[in-house]
Amino acid sequence: MADVAKLAGVSAVTVSRALRHPRMVxxxxxxxxxxxxxxxxxxxxxxxSRLASARTHTIGVIVSSLTxxxxxxxxxxxxxxxxxxxxxxxxxxxxYSLTEEENVIATLIGQHPEAILIAGIDQTPHARRxxxxxxxxxxxxxxxxxxxxxxxxxxxxxxxxxxxxxFLIAGGHRRIGYxxxxxxxxxxxxxxxxxxxxxxxxxxxxxxVATTPRPSSVSAGGxxxxxxxxxxxxxEALFCCDDxxxxxxxxECQRRGIAVxxxxxxxxxxxLEFAACAHPPITSVAxxxxxxxxxxxxxxxxxxxxxxxxxxxxxxxxxxxxxRGSTRAIPQPRARRALSE
Amino acid sequence: MADVAKLAGVSAVTVSRALRHPRMVxxxxxxxxxxxxxxxxxxxxxxxSRLASARTHTIGVIVSSLTxxxxxxxxxxxxxxxxxxxxxxxxxxxxYSLTEEENVIATLIGQHPEAILIAGIDQTPHARRxxxxxxxxxxxxxxxxxxxxxxxxxxxxxxxxxxxxxFLIAGGHRRIGYxxxxxxxxxxxxxxxxxxxxxxxxxxxxxxVATTPRPSSVSAGGxxxxxxxxxxxxxEALFCCDDxxxxxxxxECQRRGIAVxxxxxxxxxxxLEFAACAHPPITSVAxxxxxxxxxxxxxxxxxxxxxxxxxxxxxxxxxxxxxRGSTRAIPQPRARRALSE
DNA sequence: TTGAAAGCGGTACCAG
DNA sequence: CTGGTACCGCTTTCAA
Numbered sequence: 001m002a003d004v005a006k007l008a009g010v011s012a013v014t015v016s017r018a019l020r021h022p023r024m025v026x027x028x029x030x031x032x033x034x035x036x037x038x039x040x041x042x043x044x045x046x047x048x049s050r051l052a053s054a055r056t057h058t059i060g061v062i063v064s065s066l067t068x069x070x071x072x073x074x075x076x077x078x079x080x081x082x083x084x085x086x087x088x089x090x091x092x093x094x095x096y097s098l099t100e101e102e103n104v105i106a107t108l109i110g111q112h113p114e115a116i117l118i119a120g121i122d123q124t125p126h127a128r129r130x131x132x133x134x135x136x137x138x139x140x141x142x143x144x145x146x147x148x149x150x151x152x153x154x155x156x157x158x159x160x161x162x163x164x165x166x167f168l169i170a171g172g173h174r175r176i177g178y179x180x181x182x183x184x185x186x187x188x189x190x191x192x193x194x195x196x197x198x199x200x201x202x203x204x205x206x207x208x209v210a211t212t213p214r215p216s217s218v219s220a221g222g223x224x225x226x227x228x229x230x231x232x233x234x235x236e237a238l239f240c241c242d243d244x245x246x247x248x249x250x251x252e253c254q255r256r257g258i259a260v261x262x263x264x265x266x267x268x269x270x271x272l273e274f275a276a277c278a279h280p281p282i283t284s285v286a287x288x289x290x291x292x293x294x295x296x297x298x299x300x301x302x303x304x305x306x307x308x309x310x311x312x313x314x315x316x317x318x319x320x321x322x323x324r325g326s327t328r329a330i331p332q333p334r335a336r337r338a339l340s341e
Numbered sequence: 342m343a344d345v346a347k348l349a350g351v352s353a354v355t356v357s358r359a360l361r362h363p364r365m366v367x368x369x370x371x372x373x374x375x376x377x378x379x380x381x382x383x384x385x386x387x388x389x390s391r392l393a394s395a396r397t398h399t400i401g402v403i404v405s406s407l408t409x410x411x412x413x414x415x416x417x418x419x420x421x422x423x424x425x426x427x428x429x430x431x432x433x434x435x436x437y438s439l440t441e442e443e444n445v446i447a448t449l450i451g452q453h454p455e456a457i458l459i460a461g462i463d464q465t466p467h468a469r470r471x472x473x474x475x476x477x478x479x480x481x482x483x484x485x486x487x488x489x490x491x492x493x494x495x496x497x498x499x500x501x502x503x504x505x506x507x508f509l510i511a512g513g514h515r516r517i518g519y520x521x522x523x524x525x526x527x528x529x530x531x532x533x534x535x536x537x538x539x540x541x542x543x544x545x546x547x548x549x550v551a552t553t554p555r556p557s558s559v560s561a562g563g564x565x566x567x568x569x570x571x572x573x574x575x576x577e578a579l580f581c582c583d584d585x586x587x588x589x590x591x592x593e594c595q596r597r598g599i600a601v602x603x604x605x606x607x608x609x610x611x612x613l614e615f616a617a618c619a620h621p622p623i624t625s626v627a628x629x630x631x632x633x634x635x636x637x638x639x640x641x642x643x644x645x646x647x648x649x650x651x652x653x654x655x656x657x658x659x660x661x662x663x664x665r666g667s668t669r670a671i672p673q674p675r676a677r678r679a680l681s682e
Numbered sequence: 683t684t685g686a687a688a689g690c691g692g693t694a695c696c697a698g
Numbered sequence: 699c700t701g702g703t704a705c706c707g708c709t710t711t712c713a714a
């Protein structure tokens with residue numbers, strides 16, 4: 001900054017002001033400073049700035065994965081909302097590890113963001129303390145909890161799993177399977193929903209569930225439905241923990257010559273972009289991820305700028321089942337099984 | 342830090358040392374400090390730390406999109422390589438905008454990373470200056486250039502497009518189309534490769550190319566091939582700028598009852614995870630993205646730790662065509678057309 | 683092995 | 699509207 005000041009023939013303080021509060025400085029000086037800045041390709045040191053001013057204009061965002069399609073719309077919304085307002089967004093990934101999440105939270109807090117958005121509600125006690133102690137607004141997203149750290153904008157993953165399964169049951173299916181990968185908290189919640197729905201309907205689930213600790217992928221979907229089909233060729237419907245698995249399951253059915261939805265109905269979760277244009281299009285549980293990112297961002301902006309907190313610290317953004325060609329109701333229950341006997 | 346020092350009954354300097362250089366303080370003190378740190382959930386202020394020490398242990402990574410699958414393996418490699426070595430990775434997205442890229446570079450440089458990895462070679466002149474002036478190692482990735490800012494680890498996207506098209510030509514196809522979305526530098530390079538291959542083979546491309554400025558997606562792939570098919574029902578093969586488009590094109594063919602690969606061969610680019618397990622599996626140009634991320638990370642680590650720079654500042658990681666079920670050679674050239682006449 | 687003092691690069695407060 | 703000064707929180711000398 002001293003160099004810029006010298007080049008512009010002013011004091012360092014004036015450079016700082018010309019950059020931070022351009023209107024407090026005369027136009028002539030402002031131009032001289034701007035010229036010097038661009039001449040020297042000067043970039044202010046955020047560390048020094050933060051130390052001196054206590055403001056960072058930074059919002060920290062933690063997601064489970066940078067590359068899972070689920071976080072795409074969410075992150076897009078966060079950027080769309082916060083960047084125009086002059087905030088800087090720093091994104092970290094916990095890579096589906098609670099330990100790495102702890103580290104990432106510490107790293108983030110060390111940067112003194114003005115608010116934190118974190119995906120999920122299953123932080124470790126230590127992570128919770130770090131977040132509580134940080135003294136900035138914290139929004140937990142994607143899931144819903146009765147005991148938020150601060151603010152919570154999400155949906156009930158369990159209810160989503162429950163209703164997806166209910167949807168298949170209502171369609172007359174009885175042998176309904178469930179597949180999941182990367183058993184994170186949200187996958188568990190959806191599975192709990194599946195189990196509850198099956199139990200309520202007094203349907204058995206033995207041999208109808210397949211999971212893997214590996215990350216979710218299209219190929220995993222194929223392998224998991226394969227596991228179930230190898231055990232039980234009578235599978236009638238499948239609820240997949242996410243759309244990647246659903247797509248993989250669809251491909252595997254096609255490879256095995258099993259008609260979807262005629263012989264097996266498939267339901268995914270999240271309604272990723274490709275679900276609607278697969279062949280057949282995949283029925284899925286749509287989650288309003290863009291909306292969630294926008295809401296969370298707006299809430300923290302409001303708190304930062306006005307100190308005003310939302311009336312309700314817990315916002316349910318809900319979900320919706322998008323019925324498409326990968327599912328079909330069975331006209332008369334058990335008709336298919338009768339046929340094959 | 343003062344609070345921690347007081348609680349541990351030592352001076353602030355000692356706290357700093359216990360945290361940074363644990364072996365320089367006695368074990369007893371170290372434990373007292375650790376206890377106080379965790380008692381108070383203390384997190385050191387990176388801004389102050391950076392200001393005092395000039396080291397940030399941070400590597401800045403800029404990609405075009407956080408959510409395009411292409412960057413997934415790359416980012417995974419970067420994290421896998423740098424985190425265990427004690428570096429912090431901060432990832433920014435330019436969201437396919439050169440303007441936003443400039444901003445993001447400035448933001449990043451303001452944080453004083455110890456090295457910068459940036460996807461692509463098409464930075465604006467201003468962005469280039471910022472990077473050159475930053476004084477830290479800069480690695481441009483994904484593409485290859487004769488005029489790198491500093492170090493370059495990538496592959497020739499143009500050559501990839503060229504060889505993918507050559508592959509289809511060698512398969513006896515004549516009416517070969519090209520589709521692309523989000524016309525960034527890499528899409529243009531691949532298209533240049535396609536054009537060159539077609540020209541060399543004296544094949545016409547009129548009406549066989551469809552593009553859109555929208556982001557790439559599976560649905561866009563369906564629409565783009567639809568555009569071509571509506572103009573020219575004789576399309577024999579299609580080179581898609583990426584695998585998402587290829588998948589969408591495949592679905593659209595299935596919807597229209599066009600057999601793949603019997604009537605149309607489809608080639609994608611990047612060999613994303615789903616390509617190999619689609620039905621039929623999609624032929625694609627595999628790019629070693631994990632390898633690229635690992636190499637780039639190792640190079641900057643070496644420079645930071647030993648000052649030793651690679652002999653060759655330009656590393657070609659290459660690519661490979663993975664031939665799969667979505668393409669089929671036509672036994673005798675033009676046989677198909679003869680048949681339909 | 684521990685403590686005291688200086689200073690990293692800015693910004694806020696006050697004076698002129 | 700512009701400049702001087704103190705100080706943000708920590709780490710690196712240097713001395714004890």
